[in-house]
Amino acid sequence: MIQYKTIxxxxxxxxxxxxxxxxxxxxxxxxxxxxxxxxxxxxKGMLDKFPIHxxxxxxxxxxxxIMAVNAQMRKGIAKKHGAMLDVKxxxxxxxxxxxxxxxxxxxxxxxxxxxxxxxAPSHRLYFSKWxxxxxxxxxxxxxxxxxxxxxxxxxxxxxxxxEQKANRM
Numbered sequence: 001m002i003q004y005k006t007i008x009x010x011x012x013x014x015x016x017x018x019x020x021x022x023x024x025x026x027x028x029x030x031x032x033x034x035x036x037x038x039x040x041x042x043x044k045g046m047l048d049k050f051p052i053h054x055x056x057x058x059x060x061x062x063x064x065x066i067m068a069v070n071a072q073m074r075k076g077i078a079k080k081h082g083a084m085l086d087v088k089x090x091x092x093x094x095x096x097x098x099x100x101x102x103x104x105x106x107x108x109x110x111x112x113x114x115x116x117x118x119x120a121p122s123h124r125l126y127f128s129k130w131x132x133x134x135x136x137x138x139x140x141x142x143x144x145x146x147x148x149x150x151x152x153x154x155x156x157x158x159x160x161x162x163e164q165k166a167n168r169m
Contacts, residue, residue: 001088001089001090002029002033002087002088003088004029005084005086006024006084006087007023007082007083007085008021008023008080008082008083008084009021009023010022020068021069021070021081022066022068022069023067023087025065025066025067027063027064027065030063030064033090038059040056040058040122041057042057042091043056043067043089043090044092044094045089046087047076047077047085048079050073050076050077054096054097055067056068056122067089096121096122096124098128099131101140102128102144102147105147106148106151109151112147112149112152115152115154116151119156123156126157127157130143131143131144131147146160146164147160150163
């Protein structure tokens with residue numbers, strides 16, 4: 001586990017990261033967490049007294065990594081960009097949980113299951129989180145159906161969402 005203090009930053013103009021709130025993980029500390037690694041990986045720990053788990057660290061190309069500080073985290077720590085933050089993190093090898101109802105549906109469609117399992121864990125999470133974020137049971141059922149149909153046609157999450165938006169227009 002590493003522990004350090006840092007400032008919460010916010011990207012101005014940075015392509016797809018524009019507007020993101022984030023913290024930096026210096027290269028030497030990132031190497032303590034995951035020696036020799038230069039790719040994205042997941043961590044768990046505490047931001048001040050707010051617990052985090054399964055949060056991605058993303059490489060910035062110079063050996064440093066960043067961690068996006070999403071709205072839920074910002075609310076939990078009650079801080080905005082520019083504030084100091086006490087960080088205690090370690091590598092999280094627990095894996096990305098998949099929504100149990102998605103797993104059950106995948107068991108019913110071998111093609112969808114095979115394609116889903118071929119996706120990177122982070123891409124599987126897009127489908128799972130979309131289902132988990134459904135606020136009502138009918139919405140969850142609709143999303144499960146859409147996911148299984150898209151996966152059985154070898155469509156990734158982005159393709160599925162774009163096609164749905166195009167069909168609504």
